[in-house]
Amino acid sequence: MPEADLAPELSSTQTAILTAYSELIEEVGTDDVSFRLIAVRAGVGERTIFRYYPARVDLLLATSAWIERTIFTRQESESIFDVPLAIREAMEAYDRRPELAHVVAETALRGVNGAEPAPRRDRFDTMVRGEVPALAEHERRLLVAALCHLDSAATWVTMRRELGMAGRDIADAAMWAAEAQLDPIRDRAAG
């Protein structure tokens, strides 16, 4: 499972809370969900939620991370040249759960107090370094940055919201853009 090794150990109570909140987000949005409602849905006391997540923002960030790990799971790429395919699959997954895609996209753009904006940065960097060792460090950083930007829920949100694109067109455009990023290094892989 990709990224699973980075995931914190969650108790079954925490999993129940995060599941309940993500369900309620899909039903009524992030704002209109009270801790009481989450507690009822999760089958725990309201005080239990506060013990794990003292503030709403703590709960939201934990839920967002959990959604990325369990619902928008990507198949692990063996090669950097497989990443466009993973991006395409991710876009299809976002398209199936639009409300959750918005939550994941928004929490990653909050700055230092938000969710990790480039969770696969180190993995991409390691793959590029291993497969295209001749690429200068600076060039590698710019390539990894572009791929991380494309490999995110914000891609789906922008293409949906700003361009009104359908799910399959978004999946195509995101994959195509990622392939284009790899064009300059296609024939520079180490033998």
Next chain:
Amino acid sequence: MDKPVDTEAAILGSAVALLREHTFEDISYLDLAEATAVSERTIYRRFPTRSHLLEALASWIEAEQFPLPQFRTPEEFREAVRARFRAYETAPGCAFVAARGAALSPTTQAPAVPITSAIFAMLDDAAPTLNGRDRQRIAAAARYFASPMFWARMRTGFDMSADETLEAFDRAMLPILAPARKTSWAA
């Protein structure tokens, strides 16, 4: 404040002022009410939830704080993006709100943002015979890399300055614009 001035604009203006010192999360409706000299109820009536507030604030900031320079050619597009990234850097609190607001599930049918239609116009001018699929892919990618979201991700995830972010933008745009490119990009 009894004058029939635009209350909504006044509230959003107060929010922008508060964003210089605080994050969006730290700004309560009570803070906004006090800064705008209106009742908390007035704020709730205009913005029933914080998502409504964030969304309205983001579009207001985009229009008022970071107005998009006009562009018609790829070179002018690049200059417009450079100016925006630099402006984001001078007001990061506002820029993060702009990025976040653009990621929200829309509560209202927002009017089309001018940058998207300007990108299509630029492409149609630079490559009038481009097929429809590539036209859409290129416009979508260009729109996404020119957004405050890209600036925000580069800043938090890669610790990049505005100028480094422009460099990453150049690197990303080079192969994306290749099918539509007749003149050189960022030569």
